[in-house]
Amino acid sequence: MEKLVVIPTYNERENISNILHAIFNLGENFHVLVIDDGSPDGTAAIVKELQAKFPGQLFIEERKDKLGLGTAYIHGFKWAMANDYYFIFEMDADFSHNPNDLSRLYRACKNGGADLAIGSRYVHGGGVVNWPRNRIALSKGASVYTRMITWMPVKDPTAGFMCYRKEVLETINLEEIHFSGYAFQIEMKFAAWKLGFKIKEVPIIFQDRAYGISKMNKGIVKEGILGVLILRWHSWFTNYRKRVKNTYIQASKVAESIQQNNVLVESK
Numbered sequence: 126m127e128k129l130v131v132i133p134t135y136n137e138r139e140n141i142s143n144i145l146h147a148i149f150n151l152g153e154n155f156h157v158l159v160i161d162d163g164s165p166d167g168t169a170a171i172v173k174e175l176q177a178k179f180p181g182q183l184f185i186e187e188r189k190d191k192l193g194l195g196t197a198y199i200h201g202f203k204w205a206m207a208n209d210y211y212f213i214f215e216m217d218a219d220f221s222h223n224p225n226d227l228s229r230l231y232r233a234c235k236n237g238g239a240d241l242a243i244g245s246r247y248v249h250g251g252g253v254v255n256w257p258r259n260r261i262a263l264s265k266g267a268s269v270y271t272r273m274i275t276w277m278p279v280k281d282p283t284a285g286f287m288c289y290r291k292e293v294l295e296t297i298n299l300e301e302i303h304f305s306g307y308a309f310q311i312e313m314k315f316a317a318w319k320l321g322f323k324i325k326e327v328p329i330i331f332q333d334r335a336y337g338i339s340k341m342n343k344g345i346v347k348e349g350i351l352g353v354l355i356l357r358w359h360s361w362f363t364n365y366r367k368r369v370k371n372t373y374i375q376a377s378k379v380a381e382s383i384q385q386n387n388v389l390v391e392s393k
Contacts, residue, residue, distance in 0.1 A: 128231060129210040130157045131201030135191055136166045137218040140334070142175065147224040149179055155214075155227060158204060159185045160197040194285075195309030199302060202294045213289045216244075219334035222286040226329050230288035239325035240293050241317045243279065244286030250328030251281070260333075271311055274353045275360070277318050280326060282311045293322050298371040308353070315356050316369040 130148060134141060141159070148155050157179075161169040172185045186200060198215055205213045212234055216222040226244055233242035245251050247268055253261055264283060271282040297316045304312050318324060356365075 126156065126208065126210055128153070128155045128212045128214070129205045129208075130155050130214040130216060130227065131160065131198060131205065132157060132216060132218050133160045133162070133194055133197035133201070134164060134168045134172075134218050135162045136164045137168050138164070138166045138171055140219050141168050141171050144218050144220060144224065145172070145175055145179070145183065147220075148227065149182060151224060151228065153228060153231075154182075156182050156210070157184070158201050159183075159218075160188065160201050161185060162188050162191040162197060193305035193309075195302065195305040198309070198313075199299050202289075202299060206291060206294060211291045213291065213294060214287065215289075216286050217334075221331055221334055223329065223332070226286065226327070227288075229327050229329075230286070233325050233327050234288050234290050237325060238323060239288075240290045240322035241314070241324045242288040243281060243284050243314070243324065243326045244329040244331075245279075245281040245284055245326035246329065246331045247280040248326045248328050251326075251330065252328075253331045253333075255333040256331070257333075267307060271353050275311075275315055275356055277315055279314050279318070279324060282314055283307045285310050286329060286331075289317075290322075293317050293320075296320055296322075296371055298369050301369050308351075308356075311353060312356060315360075319360070319366045320370060 132144070145157060148157055159169075159172045161172065169185060169187050172183065176183050176185070184204075186204060188197070188200070201215075202213060212231060214227060214230065216224075216227070222244060230242040230244060233239045246253050247265065253264070256264075267283050268281055271277065272279070275282075297313070297320065302309065302312055302316065314324065
C-alpha cells in the first residue's frame, strides 16, 4: 500500500474502464481511488463491477452531488492518508494524462528527491497535442499570469497530473484550501512551495480527451484569475505559510518522536 492514484469522475463512462485497466496493466502495484460525484451516466456502477476484477487495488468513494474538483481531491487525499499510502497521485480519467507517466512521477519522488512531482506541459520535453488553439492560449496565458503574480517558480502551475509525498499533504492544512478548479491546482502548489517542499517538473505530453465532455467553463476560468490575486494578497498581508500549515500534524509528529526517543533511551 505505497502508491495511490486519486481520480475524480463525473460522467466518464466512456473512459473509466479503459483508464483503470491501463493503470493496473502497468504491473507496478498502483492502487486507485475513484471519487465519483453522483455521475448520472453510471460511472460508479462500472467501477464497482471492476472491483471484483481488481480486489484490494480499486476503491470508490461516492458523493451525492457535483461538488467540484478541489473538494474531490481533498476527500481523496484524506482517504489516502487515513489508509497509510505514502505516494499519492492525482490524474484525470480521460487519458489527457498518460498512465505510463505515473512511473516517471513516482521515480521523481521516490529516487529523484522531489516532495511534489508535477507532470508539466511547459518544460523542455513537454507539450500538448490535439488541443484547440484557444485552450492552448488560455492554459499558457494562465501559467504566465500565475508566475507573474505569485513569483512561484513552476512553469505549469495549473497542471493536474502530480505525485505528492505523504508528508506534503500531512503538512498542508487542507481545510484552508478552498478553491475548486484551476485555482485549486495553483494553491496546492503554492502552499507546498511556501512550506519549503522541493518541487520537480517532469515533462509530459498532454493529449485532449477523445471521449466525453470537458468540464472547463467560465466559472473555473474566473476562479483561476481571481484566485491567483487572492493568493498573492494573503502572502503579502497575512502569514500565509502559518495559515496553511497543519500545526496539529506537526505537533503530533514531534510528540511521537519524543515518545519513541524515550522508549529507545529506556530500552538501553
